[in-house]
Amino acid sequence: MPHARDGFDPIPSWGRPPEVSVAALSAGTPAAGEGGYGLPGVPVAPAGELPAGLGLTREQLAAVGVRGQAGGAALCARPDGGPVVVFGTGDADALDATALRDGAAAFTNAAAHAGRLAVVVPSGPLLDAQAAAQAVVEGVLLARYRFETLKREPAAVPVEALTLLVPEPDVAAAGRGVRRGLLFARATMLARDLANSPPSMLTAAAMADCATRLAAETGLTAEVFDQEQLIAMGCGGLLGVNAGSADPARMIRLRYTPNLVGESPTRLTLVGKGVMYDSGGISLKPADAVHATMKNDMSGAGAILAAMSVLGELGCRTAVTGYLMCTDNMPSGTATKLGDVLSIRGGATVEVINTDAEGRLIMADALVLATEEPTDAVVDIATLTGAAMRALGAEIAGVFGNRQPLVEQVLAAARATDEPAWQLPLARRYRAELDSDVADIKNMGGPNGGAIHAALFLEDFVGGLPWAHIDIAGPAQNDSASSWRPKGCTGFGARLLTEFALAFTAPGDVRPGTPEGDEVSRHER
Known part of the structure; x- marks a missing residue:
């Protein structure tokens, strides 16, 4: 039929x-x-x-x-x-x-x-x-x-x-x-296309096919990792979220290499949440208007794919690696259950106390992979928490980070593109709320500060590298058209990441005790 x-x-x-x-x-x-x-x-x-x-x-x-x-x-x-x-x-x-x-x-x-x-x-x-x-x-x-x-x-x-x-x-x-x-406009329209696509039509495998096609057209290198390869690599976060799905997961690694003569490029790694449809898993979402928008839960991965697709023509001088972590999150007899423990790439264990806090699980695998190669900074982007939207509204992204110079570069790109972002505190005083009795960490904290808990969870997997996290749960979707932002999926992040990559400079190893490090510490208290 x-x-x-x-x-x-x-x-x-x-x-x-x-x-x-x-x-x-x-x-x-x-x-x-x-x-x-x-x-x-x-x-x-x-x-x-x-x-x-x-x-x-x-x-x-x-x-x-x-x-x-x-x-x-x-x-x-x-x-x-x-x-x-x-x-x-x-x-x-x-x-x-x-x-x-x-x-x-x-x-x-x-x-x-x-x-x-x-x-x-x-x-x-x-x-x-x-x-x-x-x-x-x-x-x-x-x-x-x-x-x-x-x-x-x-x-x-x-x-x-x-x-x-x-x-x-x-x-x-x-x-x-x-x-x-x-x-810049084509990048955003591409990201909008991907996020607006119905989830049964844009599965993880279809996303991989799309990325491979775009890579061939735009000078990127694309590697696609299937279920068996992910098992061999120990990517238990992505596999755990995928456990209830009829569609297999895919991890897509994109590489952009600038054509520089006689100099070594700066290196940047991007990690994107690619949940093609988020039902919440066993922690099923209510059947409301928000649930109906969950095809956009891959907007972070879409923004990275879109941004990287135009870097070559824009002459970007930074080498960029992108990880797109793609799966849907579905309930079934094989789905991950509350209380299950997943083993992330590298061996860290995570107690799952809510299967609707799945984005951080799939990105944890990619963050560990990012630490296994030389890079000057890691930036992740995700429709991660409703808490960020409740704090900042539906038009502003939340930004966290462990190096203030890197955070400032993200915020500068947000201002330049009018994709608004606001720095939120990486308050380590809340880290104990993620402690687990049976595993190294659990995937949710208490009832308050959910955006901070998510950022603290992700930071556990970056191995101390310069890192920033962009939570786009609010601005990824418009209930009504406004100026150049249409109703529906906005493609937020594609232009921001493009601008960020074009202007990127290595943030260095700025620690507390320096003016820049003390500014980070202010956001960590």
Whole structure:
């Protein structure tokens, strides 16, 4: 009997990137279709002169709700009858990438019926032409994203072509920004595709096939470890979570090697939670709205795969290894039971007191594997705890770490990409709550501080290496669309990790007693 998964492509956006280009802006505001550019978008600040040739007054713009504030936009008719979308950017002197990205998103949302678009790119003292072009491309493409591959009649109009209009002297710099923005946007759309894919269609094995395909296209090396290999490697955390499933687990190891001549690259290891569907296992989740989103519980692994897929084209100078730990978490007669003890790679034993605290179990195997090879830092990313979401809300990721310089690099990448993150304390005073009477550690602490307990658990397996943990349980999913973030799976982390890897520097062995180490200690008390 035919099934919807027959011939299903979990990454449809990857195979159809839009055409994005730069052109020199002639005098005045372009008309729709002029030069083949498509529907134009024109930026407007709250004060100052309006763009030449717009043909509209501030009173007319105010009548349709556009006063120049970032995020406002409207489709207007010019005196000649031609359509134009006017979008606000906020104060021109304060214009930054975040405000411009939001403005570009407002533009494309107001022009949702048009597949061919053109944008006049504004400038300001805080934003050069390259950064402005990147922000516009990201805002336009990410706001228009929809996952409709399983609909017989998709409703959304995809962006077919986008032209950025800039002054002649800025064309070259804007071109560099366009290329970078397109790659960053494609990474996020790829991550969204993966997280939005139904779990019966994107199993661990299908995820491995997808990773292998992407690796071949993007210059990565991919190794896939099956059930028998995982048993031989002693990956008891991943195998234990997989015990109740009808679909076998997979561990995927990706490697990106920069093409450097005469120098050794810095080395970074990324670890991602890839729970393709999380029922909670024997500790079954309630049948509520949260349970219905659990296909996104592989968003961490998806973000790593997406980020690593664009590192080569972006010229990343850091060697990156990624571990994607993939399985679903299901109840059955063979599932791990409460009170069972699992043996993690390396021999540490874990008492399982809640099978819905499974992400830390599968990542523990990968963290140990990360310590077995030379690396300058390890960063893991996971939809790990509801506690992080309750602490920070649904838009902000929690960050923990044992080296403040590394944490600061993660936070800097979060600011640069407007994927917000906030440092939480790695409070070791709570570590005793993870002590077990029958094993080396148990997989949950007490009823409070759950995000901290999860981070402390993971830290046990990094062998003292510089390490940071990003908990994306909140921002991985949107209940409603907001700016360039659509309803559904957001792909949070793909752009953050891309930016982080591109700017990564080895944090060194910073310990308490130095200013940087004392800052870490402040977050550990």
